[in-house]
Amino acid sequence: MPFWEKIVNLSPVATFINIMDVLLVWFVVYQLIKVVKGTKAVQLLKGIFVIIIARIVTEVFGLATLGWMMERVIDWGFLAIIIIFQPELRRALEQLGRGRLFARTMMDEEQERKRLIEALSKSVNYMAKRRIGALISIEKETGLNEYIETGTPLNSDLTSELLINIFIPNAPLHDGAVVVQRNRIAAAGCYLPLSESPFISKELGTRHRAAVGLSEVSDAITIVVSEETGAISIATDGDLNRGLSIEEFEIRLRHLWFGATTNQENTSKWKWGVKRNG
Template sequence: MPVSFFERFSDLSIWEVLINIVDILLVWFVLYKLIAIIKGTKAVQLLKGLFVIIIAWFVTKELGLRTLYWIMEQVLRWGFLAIIVIFQPELRRALEQIGRGKLFSRGSQQEEEERNRLVESVTKSVGYMAKRRIGALISIERETGLSEYIETGIPMHSDLTSELLINIFIPNTPLHDGAVIVQQQRIAAAACYLPLSESPFISKELGTRHRAALGLSEVTDAITVVVSEETGAVSLTANGDLHRNLSTEEFETLLRKMWFGPVQEPQTGPKRKRGVKKNG
C-alpha cells in the first residue's frame, strides 16, 4: 500500500524538516533573484517562449503525436546550449554580481551612492533645461515594464548622466522630440512615443508632453518628468497624479521618494484626491 505524503512527513526528524524548509526557501530566493536580474529584458519574452515549448511537449506526449513530440524533445534536449548563447548578457551580469558580492546583498553603500548619483544627474539636467526653457520628457521604469514604448524610439542603452540627458533634448537635434525612457537605471531609448491621456479633467493649458506623461502614469507605475518648453516649469507624474511647478528641492525630494521608495511618512491630514497637484 503506497505511503501517504503525511506519513512520509511524520517519519522525518525535526532537523530533517528544518533542512528541507531551508532548502526550499533558498531555491525560491535564488529564483527570485534571477527573475529580478532578467526583468525588463528580452530574456523575459524568451522564457515565455520556452514555457510554451514545454507545454507543447507535454501536450504532444499525452496525445500521442509522435513526430511532433520527437521534434519538441530534440528542441528541449539541445535547448540548453541555445539558452547559454541567448542569455549570455544576463548570465554575464549575474556572474559579475556574484563576483562583486552583490547578488544577495541589499542596500549596500555602493547601491546608495549609485542612487544618489542617478537622482543628482536627473535633477541637474532638469534644472539646466528649466532655466533655458528646453522642453523635456523623461520616463523612469519601475515595476511595470515599458518595453513596448522603448521599441517605438531609438535604442541607446547608455549610462544615465546629466550631460547626455541635456544633449538629447537640445532643440533641433534628431532625438529631442519624444520621451527618454530609463530602464534598470540606464537610458534605454530616446525619441519614444508615449500614450496620451484622454482624461477630460486635464487643464487646457497643459500641452502634449504633460498629456503624454499623465497617459503613461495611467497605464503603468512609471515616473515621468516634464520640463515645459513655454514656461520652463518642472512637473512630475506618477500613478495618475501630476505634480506641477516644482522647485529644484521639491523635485529632487519627490523624485527620490518615488524612484527608490523610502519609508513613508504618516499622513497627518486628509487624503488628497488623485489628479493634478500644484506645488508653489
C-alpha cells in the first residue's frame, strides 16, 4: 500500500503544509461561490455540471457520437466562458488587483443588512404615522413554507415602497401577513396561526394574536403595526414587545435578526397586554 505508506511516513511539517493546502483550496472555492452566488454565473456552473455528467454517461454506455460532441463542447467551452463572461471576469480581476475579491463579500453582507433594516424601518415608520395596519414575519431557522403556501407568492426584493403598497387599505394583499425569507419577500396575504393564550390583552386584535401565535411555534420575528393606534410591536419567543419607538424598533430588529448589539440597546421586554407610553 504505497499510498498509505507515503501518508504514514510524512513528517509533521509536511502533514501540516498539506492540510493547509487543502483548507486554502476549499476557502478559495467557497469565496468564489459566494462571489458568483445570485449572478448569472450560477446558471453557467449548472450547465457545466450537466455537461460533465453527460460526458461521464457517454463513457459508461459507449455513446461514441454523443461523446465526440461532449468532447468538442469541453474543448471549446473554456474559450466560450471567457468570451461570454468577459465583463464579470474583468471585474473580478480588478477587485483582486485592489485586494477586494474576498473582502467584498463581508462588505456586501453588511451593506445588505443595512439596506434591509432601513427598508423595514422606513416602511414601518410610514405606516405607523398613518395608522396603516401591517403584519410582517421574518423567517430565521424554523421554516415558514407552510404559511407561505397560504398566501400569494411574490419572491421579490424587500423594499419599503413594496411593503407600504402591500398594506395600503383595500389593496388586494393587505389582509394577512408578509413573510420575508432569505432577505426577500416570499409571499403576501399569508395566514398565521392565532395564539390561544389567555394572557393576551382583550384590546389586541387578530394581527397581534397571529404575531404571538407564530412566535410560539417558530423562531420567526414578527412585526406588527396597529391599525387603531399606530403602535409598533415585535413578537418573538412567545413575547410581544409593544409601543416601540422607531429607534427602539431598529435596534431591537437588528439584534434579533442579525445578532448585532449596540450600547444603545436598552429596550426592555413588555409582555402581553402591557402598554407603553399610554
